[in-house]
Amino acid sequence: MSHAHEHAHEHQDATPKALSATGKWGMVIDQDLCTGCQACVAACAMENNLSFIGEDDVAYGRSMQWIRIERYWQGEYPKVSMTDYQPMMCQQCGNAPCEPVCPVYASVHSASEDLNVQVYNRCIGTRYCANNCPYQVREFNWRDWPLPEPMSNRLNPDVTVRQRGVMEKCTFCIQRIHTGENTAAAANRDVLDGEVVPACAQACPANAITFGRIDDPTTQVAQLAQDSRGYHQLEEMNTLPRVTYLKGGSKHGSNG
Amino acid sequence: MAVTAKALPHAHAQEEHEDPREHLMLDPRPRGEMNAMAMEAMLSTNWKFWLVIVILAATVAYCLFYEWGVLIFEGQGVAGVTRPDYWGVFLVDVVFWIGISHAGTFISALLRVLKVEARRPFTRAAELMTTFGLVQAGISVFLHLGRVWLTYWMIPLPNQRGLWPDFHSPLMWDFMAITTYLLCSTMYLYMPLIPDLAMARDRSTGWRKLLYRVMALGFRGNEFQWKHLTTAMNIFAFAIIPVMFSVHTIVSWDFAMASRPGWSSTVFGPYFVIGALHSGIAAVLLVLFLIRSTMKHMDYFLRLEHFDFLGKLSLVISMIWAYFYFNDYIVPWYGGGTIEKTLLDFLARGPASPLWYAMLFCNIVVPWAILWNKNWRRKPWLLALVGIAVNIGMYLERYIIIPVTVTITRDPFTWRLYHPAIEIPITIGMFALFLLLYMLASRIIPLIPVWEVEEGQAAHSLRKLGKTEVVSLSELE
Numbered sequence: 001m002s003h004a005h006e007h008a009h010e011h012q013d014a015t016p017k018a019l020s021a022t023g024k025w026g027m028v029i030d031q032d033l034c035t036g037c038q039a040c041v042a043a044c045a046m047e048n049n050l051s052f053i054g055e056d057d058v059a060y061g062r063s064m065q066w067i068r069i070e071r072y073w074q075g076e077y078p079k080v081s082m083t084d085y086q087p088m089m090c091q092q093c094g095n096a097p098c099e100p101v102c103p104v105y106a107s108v109h110s111a112s113e114d115l116n117v118q119v120y121n122r123c124i125g126t127r128y129c130a131n132n133c134p135y136q137v138r139e140f141n142w143r144d145w146p147l148p149e150p151m152s153n154r155l156n157p158d159v160t161v162r163q164r165g166v167m168e169k170c171t172f173c174i175q176r177i178h179t180g181e182n183t184a185a186a187a188n189r190d191v192l193d194g195e196v197v198p199a200c201a202q203a204c205p206a207n208a209i210t211f212g213r214i215d216d217p218t219t220q221v222a223q224l225a226q227d228s229r230g231y232h233q234l235e236e237m238n239t240l241p242r243v244t245y246l247k248g249g250s251k252h253g254s255n256g
Numbered sequence: 257m258a259v260t261a262k263a264l265p266h267a268h269a270q271e272e273h274e275d276p277r278e279h280l281m282l283d284p285r286p287r288g289e290m291n292a293m294a295m296e297a298m299l300s301t302n303w304k305f306w307l308v309i310v311i312l313a314a315t316v317a318y319c320l321f322y323e324w325g326v327l328i329f330e331g332q333g334v335a336g337v338t339r340p341d342y343w344g345v346f347l348v349d350v351v352f353w354i355g356i357s358h359a360g361t362f363i364s365a366l367l368r369v370l371k372v373e374a375r376r377p378f379t380r381a382a383e384l385m386t387t388f389g390l391v392q393a394g395i396s397v398f399l400h401l402g403r404v405w406l407t408y409w410m411i412p413l414p415n416q417r418g419l420w421p422d423f424h425s426p427l428m429w430d431f432m433a434i435t436t437y438l439l440c441s442t443m444y445l446y447m448p449l450i451p452d453l454a455m456a457r458d459r460s461t462g463w464r465k466l467l468y469r470v471m472a473l474g475f476r477g478n479e480f481q482w483k484h485l486t487t488a489m490n491i492f493a494f495a496i497i498p499v500m501f502s503v504h505t506i507v508s509w510d511f512a513m514a515s516r517p518g519w520s521s522t523v524f525g526p527y528f529v530i531g532a533l534h535s536g537i538a539a540v541l542l543v544l545f546l547i548r549s550t551m552k553h554m555d556y557f558l559r560l561e562h563f564d565f566l567g568k569l570s571l572v573i574s575m576i577w578a579y580f581y582f583n584d585y586i587v588p589w590y591g592g593g594t595i596e597k598t599l600l601d602f603l604a605r606g607p608a609s610p611l612w613y614a615m616l617f618c619n620i621v622v623p624w625a626i627l628w629n630k631n632w633r634r635k636p637w638l639l640a641l642v643g644i645a646v647n648i649g650m651y652l653e654r655y656i657i658i659p660v661t662v663t664i665t666r667d668p669f670t671w672r673l674y675h676p677a678i679e680i681p682i683t684i685g686m687f688a689l690f691l692l693l694y695m696l697a698s699r700i701i702p703l704i705p706v707w708e709v710e711e712g713q714a715a716h717s718l719r720k721l722g723k724t725e726v727v728s729l730s731e732l733e
Contacts, residue, residue: 061338061672070669088667097515100424103431104409122419124409125332125402126427127342131662132514136340136670140402142333164331165402234666237515 023094023242024114025172026214027201028224029087031248033208036069036085043203044089047173049159051145064139066090066170067200084248087209089200090137090170091233092116094240098129098138106167115172115242125165134234138169172211172242173198193219214242280559281373284713293553294452294706295459298699300552305695312692320685323678324399332402336677340665345679346400348654349686351528352535353392354434354507355650359536360386361441361500364448365493374565376708377557380452381547382540383445384703388693390438392686397434399682426506426513433499433506440499444492450475450485451707467700504532511657517595518661521588527580531650534577534619537570538646543694545640547703557704560634567633570642574623581619599664607673608660611652618649 044050050064057063067089073080096116098107106123109116118129118138130138144164147155155161158175162168173196180196193212201209212221224230225244232241277283285293327334337344360382367375398404410421410431421428454475457468475481508528511519521527544562548554588596603612622645626632633639659674697703718725 057333062333068669070667072669086669088669100422101426101514103421103425103427105419105422122409123403124406125404126400127337127402128425128427128510128514130339130342131516134515134666136665136667140339140342141331142338143331163403164333165404167402237666 021094021240022214023092023240024213024215025092025177025196025242026212026221026225027172027198027243028210028221028227028230028246029243030208030210030224030246031084031086032229032246033206034069034085034087034204034248035206035208036071037205038069039203039205040067040087040200040209041065041069043199044170046154047156047159047199048171049155049161050139051141051147051162052151053145057142057145062142064141066137066139066168068137086245087200088135088137088233089243090116090172091135091239091241091243092170092172094242095238097132097134097237097239101128101132102126103128110174113174113177115174116169117171117174118167118169120160120162120166120168123166125167127167129167134237134239138167141166141168173200193221278559279561280377280557280709281712281716284717285556287710290706290710291455291459293556294702294704295456297552297554297704298456298702301699305550305699309692309695312688312695315688316685316692318685319681320395320689323682323685327399327678327682328404334678336675336679338672338674340667340670340672341659341662341674343400343662344659344674345655345676345683346396348651348658349396349683350393350400351507351654351658352651353389353396353686353690354504355389355528355532355535355654356539357386357389357393357437357441357536358500358504358529358532359540360384360389361444361496362533362536363540365444365496365500368489368493369497372565373712374562376712377559377704378540378544378562379448379708380445380701380705381543381703382536383441383448384694384697385536385539385543386441387438387445388690388697390434390441391693392690393434394438395686395689397431426509429506430510433503437499437503440492440496444489444496447485447489447492448705448708449701451477452702452705455706456702501529504529516662517593517664517666518588518599518657521584523580523584523587527577527584530573530577530580531653534570534573535647535650537566537573538643538650540643541566541570541639542643542647545636545643547698548636551698551703554704557709560636563636563639564630564633567627567639567642570646571623571627574620574627574646578620595664595666599661602664603656603660608656608663611660612656615649615652615656618645619653622646622649 044067045065048066050066053062053064067087070086070088072083072086074083075081092115094114096107096109099109099116101107103126104122104124106119107116107129108119125140127140130136130140141162141164156175158179176198177196180191184191184195191213193216196211198209198211201211210221210224212219214222214225216222224246227246229246229249230244231247232244235241335344335346363375363382364379364386368379398407401407409419410428412421423429450472453468453472454477457465457472460468475485505525505528508524512521512524514520541563544558544566548558585600589600603609623642626638626642659676663671663673665671
């Protein structure tokens, strides 16, 4: 076992893993910086082998996105203005509503990474997890969407391709986390801050997404999460999300 | 067996104009004749019967099995489900059919335990609905699953990998409850059937003789066998009542345990049980009307008093249902949570509000407007119409609870209306399958529990004792 793993165990022995307030890996999204360009959406689709859905199904609301940019308006017509863009992905809840409802343990909590993971092979498609997700970020494979040549050549070999009838969702790019941890373990050191970058954060031209070890107070992500603008989505649900949003406002000059 | 004969002489005294022979229990016929009537009702078919069978079978083959094949090979995408309506009409069907199945147990077990005489001729008709309703519910669960070929992973099978189902999940409770209920209700259907199967065995030839001989388990009607059979039935009647209440409570927990606005409600357990009885008794009314108007001799067994009785029951249940629905609506409204208020506004004023008003009309206005009147309660066709209305209303109720309610999520960006697609033909196919199974069963097993009717009539018959006639009540408390 690597040093990093031992560190994690020492750190979290006091509380059950699924309920530790901060978690191990965390993300901060600055809504002031987000321009809504959807580069993260595209990068995520490429990295994680998301299916191409096609016009008909997308028009019916079956877009396959592990991260999506939500847009809202505020005020009464005609005085409406847009609120800040809100990127939404799996919040990797410490107390995840999707986990206890799965009858076959397909939606489980990773003890080593303190992430919420989906076991594709085990999923039988009851869709209870997606139903119970307050953030509605779980994506279902409604069909086997075609993957004709040459598109099949773009598949990422580190990520499983999913079958119809299976639930999937954002993994915090767990394949990149593992690569980073393995590299660090081979060099007999801890994972460095900024060494593991998920596809969305890597692609973001405005650097609105920051990722790293939230349980280490020296990292950039842990410090940003302490920002006074920080909040969690649907905090009243007590899901203990691992994603912290930094409220926008300077852009519209309304509140800071 | 004990009998609540009190009501009958009382009814006499009150309404002198009424002929006591209107009551099945006071209009006895010789046992041989009654047996022959039950046999004839079972054996007689005509071309119309077979025509309906062929039409239903074709509907089942195309709408259910072919379309189900499409669903399995194409994926759930051919259905209308999408985010946030991950649960659609198939789960509406599950709840609806489990609701239908409650009538059988309620009428057969609860009324048997409470010694309600009016139940006697139609217990089996109701029990058959229980068993076939549960078959439908089971099929609907399979229809809903994304990878139905792996359903067996929900069964706790010991295996080398140590994989086990998660008993935290309400779906596992549901799976266990439905399986238990199906087993219990099938046995409970079978046990009172044994004396009638023995009766049929003694009066048939050919393949039927063989079938009934096997199924009657050598029942000869001696004291020893009756004693054991009635003991077993008694135990089952008492044991199945809590099972019945628990099943629909657990089905409601699929929703009540979830963290969705409109679902996480503590009243859902009893509310669902009453809803199940509401639709179940309405379905019994409809089926009794169909049996009575199509099968031979049924106007002897199924009388206006029985429709009258079920009509009263339906009215009371409708009132209880309205009370529970009022609670389910008013408490979240009073609580005033933003998302709950949005949901209630959406139900009452949103694009699906016609369904909501239709539900209230069918479930409350129709039964209350019709069933209060004794003369109207004694018109079987009118009660059949009430039965249809209540079943439409209860189907809409489940439709509103599942795909309409889940439209309103905590993430407004995902709000989206649900439109059923392949669910429509498949649901039609399932109704056809229910009717098909029921019609075939009505020609294979005696639909009237003749021995129960005979038992009741014997208990109510008058006997000469010296110069007076006395009611021969064998075991009245």
